[in-house]
Amino acid sequence: TSGSVATSPIDSSDDAYSIPVSIGTPAQVLNLDLDTGSSDLWVFSSLTTASEVNGQNIYTPSKSSTSKLVSGATWKVKYGDESTSSGVVYTDKVTVGGITASSQAVEVAKTVSASFTSNSDIDGLIGMGFDSLNSAKPSAVPTFFDNIIGNLDSPVFTADLKHNKAGSYDFGVIDSSKYTGSLTYVAVDTDPGYWKFTSSGYGIGSAAFKSTSVVGIADTGTTLLYLDTAIVKAYYATVSGASNSATYGGWVFKCSATLPNFVFGVGSAKITIPGSYINYSPVTTGSSTCFGGLQDSTDIGINIFGDVALKAAFVVFDGSDTPRLGWASK
Numbered sequence: 001t002s003g004s005v006a007t008s009p010i011d012s013s014d015d016a017y018s019i020p021v022s023i024g025t026p027a028q029v030l031n032l033d034l035d036t037g038s039s040d041l042w043v044f045s046s047l048t049t050a051s052e053v054n055g056q057n058i059y060t061p062s063k064s065s066t067s068k069l070v071s072g073a074t075w076k077v078k079y080g081d082e083s084t085s086s087g088v089v090y091t092d093k094v095t096v097g098g099i100t101a102s103s104q105a106v107e108v109a110k111t112v113s114a115s116f117t118s119n120s121d122i123d124g125l126i127g128m129g130f131d132s133l134n135s136a137k138p139s140a141v142p143t144f145f146d147n148i149i150g151n152l153d154s155p156v157f158t159a160d161l162k163h164n165k166a167g168s169y170d171f172g173v174i175d176s177s178k179y180t181g182s183l184t185y186v187a188v189d190t191d192p193g194y195w196k197f198t199s200s201g202y203g204i205g206s207a208a209f210k211s212t213s214v215v216g217i218a219d220t221g222t223t224l225l226y227l228d229t230a231i232v233k234a235y236y237a238t239v240s241g242a243s244n245s246a247t248y249g250g251w252v253f254k255c256s257a258t259l260p261n262f263v264f265g266v267g268s269a270k271i272t273i274p275g276s277y278i279n280y281s282p283v284t285t286g287s288s289t290c291f292g293g294l295q296d297s298t299d300i301g302i303n304i305f306g307d308v309a310l311k312a313a314f315v316v317f318d319g320s321d322t323p324r325l326g327w328a329s330k
C-alpha cells in the first residue's frame with residue numbers, strides 16, 4: 001500500500017504542521033502534529049483534565065467500538081521547551097492518508113502543560129521517530145510508521161512541507177513529481193532515536209560554501225533551524241543591526257532587514273533556504289523586531305534541522321534495515 005495526506009501550517013509563521021488522523025470506530029478525526037523528533041502518538045481526550053482543554057478536538061475511547069485499554073500502561077513526554085503531557089494507553093484503529101494500523105497504541109492524555117492547552121490548532125502528536133524514544137511504560141509501544149511499514153510498497157515516508165501553504169506527507173511511495181533534480185541519500189544514526197545525519201557543510205548568501213561536518217536531526221516537530229554558534233554568528237554578521245538578545249532568547253533583527261539565503265550540504269548536494277524563511281516572525285505581534293528562523297543550538301546539545309530547513313526540501317525518511325535520509329530541492 002501507499003498513501004498521502006495533506007499537511008498545513010497551523011498559522012502564518014509555519015509554527016507547526018498538522019495532519020488529519022482518524023481514530024476509532026466510528027472515526028474520530030483529530031489534527032495531529034506529525035513529529036519525526038519524537039515517538040509517542042498522544043492525543044487530547046475525554047480523560048484530559050477539563051481545565052486543560054481549550055478548543056482542541058478530543059478522542060473519546062468509550063465512543064469507539066474498537067478501543068481497548070492497555071492495562072497498566074502509562075506514558076509521559078517532556079520536550080525541550082519544558083512542555084509536557086502524560087496519561088494512559090489504549091489501542092484502536094488509526095488511519096492516516098488512507099493507510100490503517102488496526103491496533104495502534106493511542107496514548108491518551110490525562111494532563112497536558114499550558115503550551116499545549118494554549119495551542120487549539122494541535123490535538124496531539126503522531127511521533128515518527130524511532131521506537132527507542134517512546135515513553136510508554138512498562139514497555140515502549142510501536143509508532144504508526146512501525147506498525148504500517150511492513151504493508152508499505154516501500155519502507156519510507158516523505159515530507160514536502162511548504163511556507164504558508166499546504167504540503168504533504170506520503171507513505172510507501174516516493175513521488176518524483178514533488179522534487180527537482182535527484183535525491184541525495186545520507187546515512188542515519190538511530191542513536192538515541194532521532195533521524196540523525198551529517199550535513200556536509202554550509203554557505204551564507206553568495207559566500208563560498210564551507211565544507212564541514214554538521215551532525216543534526218531532521219525534525220518536522222521543531223519549528224526553527226538550530227545550528228552551532230559559529231555558523232549562526234557568521235550568518236547574522238551579514239545582517240546589519242542583528243543581535244543575540246537575552247530579552248527574546250535568541251537572534252533578532254529589524255523586520256525590514258533583507259536576509260541572505262542559507263545553504264546546507266547533503267553529500268554533494270546543496271539545499272538552499274531562502275532568506276525570507278529565516279525572517280521567522282515579529283517577537284510580539286506588531287513589533288518591528290523580528291526573531292530569526294536560524295538560532296543557536298548550544299543550549300539544546302544537538303543541531304536541529306526543523307521546519308525552516310525542511311520546507312526548503314523534499315525529504316525521504318527511509319525506514320529500511322539501513323535507515324537513511326534522502327534530500328532533494330524542489
Ligand SMILES: O=C(CNCc1ccccc1)Nc1scc(-c2ccccc2)c1C(=O)NCc1ccccc1
Binds near residue numbers: 037083301
Ligand atoms: O522534541 C522534539 C520534537 N518534538 C517537538 C515538539 C512538538 C510539539 C510540542 C513540543 C515539542 N525535538 C527535539 S530534539 C531535542 C529537543 C530539544 C530542544 C531544546 C532543548 C532540549 C532538547 C527537541 C525539542 O524540544 N524541540 C522543540 C523545541 C522547543 C523549544 C526550543 C527548541 C526546540
